[in-house]
Amino acid sequence: MPWRWRPRGADVGGGVPDFPITGDEPIGFLIAIGVFAVIVVLPAIIVATIFVAEWLLLLLLLPIVTVLRVGFGMPWTVVARTRGGVRYSEQVVGWRQSRALIKLTRSDVEEYGEPRALSSVM
Structure with a gap:
């Protein structure tokens, strides 16, 4: 072709083109953060809470079971x-x-x- 094709919105000055990662607006970025929190952070918090609660229950029951075994x-x-x-x-x-x-x-x-x-x- 006798002319050179240039994509719209891209920096043709040799730099990195400015393409948004999460969308055209800041709302897309906020939605991506929310989805990340629901998919990754929330299950991690739930698993950590269950793990800590189980260990606290075991630490609570250990002296009781030891007294029952030794005393009774x-x-x-x-x-x-x-x-x-x-x-x-x-x-x-x-x-x-x-x-x-x-x-x-x-x-x-x-x-x-x-x-x-x-x-x-x-």
Whole structure:
């Protein structure tokens, strides 16, 4: 063509053309910020709130469960797993009995290769 085509609204002086990213008006930019907030920020805030609430609930219940186990004789569960996937467990009342069962289980594993003091659960 004998003439050179120039796009309308573009800077033909060699600079970067001025193309709006979100729309022709500032309203488009505000709408983009709102959509970003709804899609990204709001779910992140909801997940963080649920995570923090769950941890606060666990921190609240930890002393209560510990007092119930120690003071009122709720049983502790001693669990051992083998490399083959067999699971052994036994419930014992009290810290001293659980500590003694753990030591007995450890010595059984060292001597026999399996915890004979615990019952197999699979």
